[in-house]
Amino acid sequence: MSPKVGVAPKRRAEIIEATFFCIALKGYSNITMQDIADSAGVSKGVIHYYFRNKEELFLSVYDKLIRDLDSHLARKVDRARTPPEKVCAIITAVFEKIRENKKFQVVLLDFWAHSTKNSTLKAANANQYARYRHLAKKIIAEGIAGGYFRECDPARVASALIGLIEGLTIQWILDEKAFDLARAQKLTEEIILAFLQK
Amino acid sequence: MSPKVGVAPKRRAEIIEATFFCIALKGYSNITMQDIADSAGVSKGVIHYYFRNKEELFLSVYDKLIRDLDSHLARKVDRARTPPEKVCAIITAVFEKIRENKKFQVVLLDFWAHSTKNSTLKAANANQYARYRHLAKKIIAEGIAGGYFRECDPARVASALIGLIEGLTIQWILDEKAFDLARAQKLTEEIILAFLQK
Amino acid sequence: MSPKVGVAPKRRAEIIEATFFCIALKGYSNITMQDIADSAGVSKGVIHYYFRNKEELFLSVYDKLIRDLDSHLARKVDRARTPPEKVCAIITAVFEKIRENKKFQVVLLDFWAHSTKNSTLKAANANQYARYRHLAKKIIAEGIAGGYFRECDPARVASALIGLIEGLTIQWILDEKAFDLARAQKLTEEIILAFLQK
Amino acid sequence: MSPKVGVAPKRRAEIIEATFFCIALKGYSNITMQDIADSAGVSKGVIHYYFRNKEELFLSVYDKLIRDLDSHLARKVDRARTPPEKVCAIITAVFEKIRENKKFQVVLLDFWAHSTKNSTLKAANANQYARYRHLAKKIIAEGIAGGYFRECDPARVASALIGLIEGLTIQWILDEKAFDLARAQKLTEEIILAFLQK
DNA sequence: CATGAATGAGATTTCATTCAT
DNA sequence: GATGAATGAAATCTCATTCAT
Structure with a gap:
């Protein structure tokens, strides 16, 4: 079992948390995926790795x-x-x-x-x-x-x-x-x- | 607010009205200037003639x-x-x-x-x-x-x-x-x- | 999952076969490495282990x-x-x-x-x-x-x-x-x- | 009637022509909208002004x-x-x-x-x-x-x-x-x- | 006054490839 | 040998705004 496997749920939660802060700061429809990526300290691609698209991410939040x-x-x-x-x-x-x-x-x-x-x-x-x-x-x-x-x-x-x-x-x-x-x-x-x- | 003689005030009011309907229909940040132009029955350029930009238009609404x-x-x-x-x-x-x-x-x-x-x-x-x-x-x-x-x-x-x-x-x-x-x-x-x- | 020795040629052939099916299904330039990995039942990384890159894989097919x-x-x-x-x-x-x-x-x-x-x-x-x-x-x-x-x-x-x-x-x-x-x-x-x- | 109105069909034809050359040169699915824009000597946005999306453009070609x-x-x-x-x-x-x-x-x-x-x-x-x-x-x-x-x-x-x-x-x-x-x-x-x- | 063609910055999304484990 | 998380470049597409006519 690769140790990185355990990272996934934690990373998901981090992205959700970062998105929450971004929405609070700039508003639902003014945030870019880049904002979220920066805020979560990950690359843009990672967000799409965990969430199919912006809407799915927002619904998760x-x-x-x-x-x-x-x-x-x-x-x-x-x-x-x-x-x-x-x-x-x-x-x-x-x-x-x-x-x-x-x-x-x-x-x-x-x-x-x-x-x-x-x-x-x-x-x-x-x-x-x-x-x-x-x-x-x-x-x-x-x-x-x-x-x-x-x-x-x-x-x-x-x-x-x-x-x-x-x-x-x-x-x-x-x-x-x-x-x-x-x-x-x-x-x-x-x-x-x-x-x-x- | 540019109080112009002739058709201007009427046109302004029409655009505001159209924008109101568009916001109700699609939401503040999902509307395009084209949506508003179509709804008001005018060209896109005209909106910028009456309102400096999108924000000013929205504040007018x-x-x-x-x-x-x-x-x-x-x-x-x-x-x-x-x-x-x-x-x-x-x-x-x-x-x-x-x-x-x-x-x-x-x-x-x-x-x-x-x-x-x-x-x-x-x-x-x-x-x-x-x-x-x-x-x-x-x-x-x-x-x-x-x-x-x-x-x-x-x-x-x-x-x-x-x-x-x-x-x-x-x-x-x-x-x-x-x-x-x-x-x-x-x-x-x-x-x-x-x-x-x- | 136990890594088997001597499995290489068989694995290579399986990947080529899977790629062939994917090309037939979706076309040369619409397939992703993920499609091929899924179809071959292996992880994405494995494909790059056997083939330097996508082009080499396609030429092999x-x-x-x-x-x-x-x-x-x-x-x-x-x-x-x-x-x-x-x-x-x-x-x-x-x-x-x-x-x-x-x-x-x-x-x-x-x-x-x-x-x-x-x-x-x-x-x-x-x-x-x-x-x-x-x-x-x-x-x-x-x-x-x-x-x-x-x-x-x-x-x-x-x-x-x-x-x-x-x-x-x-x-x-x-x-x-x-x-x-x-x-x-x-x-x-x-x-x-x-x-x-x- | 604005003289620019007459430009539209000509521009459409130019874009189609440019796309044809690009397809011949690089192939259907290797071309970017930027390639076509460059080849037609227009901005990227113009292409989407005349054609809803890439597929519609290709079908026109x-x-x-x-x-x-x-x-x-x-x-x-x-x-x-x-x-x-x-x-x-x-x-x-x-x-x-x-x-x-x-x-x-x-x-x-x-x-x-x-x-x-x-x-x-x-x-x-x-x-x-x-x-x-x-x-x-x-x-x-x-x-x-x-x-x-x-x-x-x-x-x-x-x-x-x-x-x-x-x-x-x-x-x-x-x-x-x-x-x-x-x-x-x-x-x-x-x-x-x-x-x-x- | 009015038009709509044109622009280009910027957004979302995709994906081959890498690499730590 | 094998995995899958991570990257980031690049692609498509959108759209407010400008401007020549």
Whole structure:
């Protein structure tokens, strides 16, 4: 067994990571393969050795992004006990992710913009949001069943929860000085819990 | 902006309109000048006669977009009497705009994504959002002063209002079948008014 | 994977065979070393171990092709007794070769096309045709000497014989439905023998 | 109407001509767009302005080649009176074409080689050969009907006529010193007329 | 004012070849 | 002997921009 065999997955991950940084820096459609190669410290040809083409590479970056967010969310939510705590866990998870790495939401926004023109990306996005809403819905439904929340449509509130989180974080991404991210996070909790516990 | 007599302003407007449709159809960075020329029914050269380059053209499209939204918002809000009605007017204005022309939000999303890489666009975006929030803040402050709303920070609630609107409409744009847009609009009103009137 | 000694000649032949199939399938200048490696079931590196470069490999394929045709021709001709039978043996040998393996003529045509640009290949081709004509010429001269054929220039008729064979088989390769190959073979015999025995 | 409008067809023809020379010089698949641009004295971009891609350009070259040969053939044949003269006119037309411009057959050979891998080219080739054979068949049938030729299958002899012409010219292209082209032409006439008038 | 031919820089992608293991 | 990761030159094709008419 050649020792170089083991290099492949590591190299793939490195290229994905480099591409993520490049997208954050210059944007989905302004990056060249050369940018990525330079950033990853490999030759241009290597990228095509690991990824059939630019689109496949970008979809791989998106996949990793989503997987990271999902596992982060799941970890946070699992650690919480009561439904109200779980709702706060969702909010905290996303805001935390963005605070620790602003690039995260910048890249995601770029993918969203492109998803209206790329059907594969669109499907992946729709799917991710659906899972995201489903998680929130389940938690809210449990809260209602457990007497934590008043009677309401869990699916609708779930989309509002997601909407409020994303709407605030995007505003912040577009203009960091618009408001304080930590206070926006607190506000999100207040509004959603107020509505659920009214 | 070159205000020329005769056909010039009309031609300019036609090119901007055509560009808007092209962005909605293929996305900010996938359009060629030829696409725009074809769509506008003019020759490629003409576009460079009216707009120094592609970026200037795109910024002009963004300007028009914002001016349209602003005047639409202002009209709606002016027609409303009480602060609660004015809050609903903001919500209605945006949801209406998107319902009547889905392209509107698609193009806006595209501009947002690019604004993280284009400082002119970023400034324009920050400015627009600031005005947008300012409008909401003023209305909320009036509502508190007039006894319609409970004591709270008008600026923070304003950003939440905008965030909820944008977060829900983007979700819908990314997956129309996720939920019904009219019900999302109603939900927005409920959540915000509940929070303000609690 | 155990490296075997003495495996070299066999491996070489396998690679040549695989290359032949690839040329027939995709054409001389559309094949990649990867195609050949895949088809031969070896790694890319191995090909360069046995052949200095692509051109040397292709020339080896051509050599094998010619050697195969030559020995096939010689066997057929040796088996025939009289000059007319030997002429028919040449015709039969080539048509048979092509009928049993259409790829043969496809690959040969490809080599011919490239021989106008590759001097090594051109020389090899000229040489092969010269031997081919020489064989026919000798048979025809024997036929004249033996009273089987009328007085004529053996060299000229030899080139006509080769020309008619190749001209018909190429037509058939380019459009199999143009005519029946077996009847074309018979026609070749008729025309050449009629001319020689007139 | 801009005077430059008239330039387009001329430029197209120039590019086709330049491509023809390049194919003759370096071969179908060894030419780069840069070679063609240099040879035509235009920039690389211009070629893509007139031809969608390399394949479309090559097919245009093939079209012109065939059109030229067809009209040359038709002119020659029309000028001849009796069927035997018309048969000789076909032979003369092709041999003349090649004698006056050796490139002609070199390029055609290249196209044939590629036609086994390109379905558009293959269809065009099959079609051209069919028309070519049809012309010869008609003339032979007229000759039989007019008592010039003995009873025989015109279609079969037509393919033999074409085969003999092409088979000899290709031999000559591959090795000019193999025989004299003028004598090969005479030989073709002798063999075919002898067979038809036997 | 308008056209569209022309440019050429630059992007993606392919691939023969090398070489460390 | 054998592998496959890596290279980088070179190819095709795109496109904003210019400019002669």
